[in-house]
Amino acid sequence: MAHRPGGLLAAKIHLKHISVVTTEGYADRPGGAQSVLMAEFGQEEQEHKMRVALNAFHNYQNGIRPAGPGASDLLDFFAFVDEQLDSSGAPNIKRSDQEVTNLLAKRAKALHLGPANYCWFLDPSKALCLKLAGAHARGATEPLIGMCDSARCPQATHHAGHRPVWAASAESKKVFIATIGRAQRTEKARLSTELARDERVLAEIDVQSGTGA
Ligand code: SF4
Structure with a gap:
């Protein structure tokens, strides 16, 4: 209906939309x-x-x-x-x-x-x-x-702007790893691998951007 001449308004009224923009969204009207x-x-x-x-x-x-x-x-x-x-x-x-x-x-x-x-x-x-x-x-x-x-x-x-995201990711993994019991060895190994990856990315950013301590 919305694609016919004058149809957008008709569709708006029919669908009881407050704004015609909403109707356009529904109708995907170019x-x-x-x-x-x-x-x-x-x-x-x-x-x-x-x-x-x-x-x-x-x-x-x-x-x-x-x-x-x-x-x-x-x-x-x-x-x-x-x-x-x-x-x-x-x-x-x-x-x-x-x-x-x-x-x-x-x-x-x-x-x-x-x-x-x-x-x-x-x-x-x-x-x-x-x-x-x-x-x-x-x-x-x-x-x-x-x-x-x-x-x-x-x-x-x-890049340096991404550092906080990787740092937060590494910190949260450290917290998780510290709380994992011995029975969950597989999970601990998986998180440790991901932590090593986060730390590698951080070290590379620091070297290339000069953001190291
Ligand atoms: S995996 Fe590679 S291509 Fe895919 S979103 Fe990440 S950087 Fe881009």
């Missing part, structure tokens, strides 16, 4: 207020990703490096961007953010922000989350952030 809202949200999200990528690049220029399995690929890319900037003019001129932004655009578009890592989703065939999901994820064009295993995925990087 071009409506909800679509405009989603487009604005997408634009804002893209701009935020660009700011994150730009910040990571500026950190790189200041000697603050990413950690994680995807760090060396990201460093190679940042070195390439730096080279492009150097070859495009006098070396001592500070480049405008717009110039850097143009070079970072594709990489920023591929960026997904996980709570404990950045995911540079450039190649679905390398995505560990999709491999773990198996047949269910065949043909996927987005990462499965909920299944992210960033300590092992070649597209993941860890």
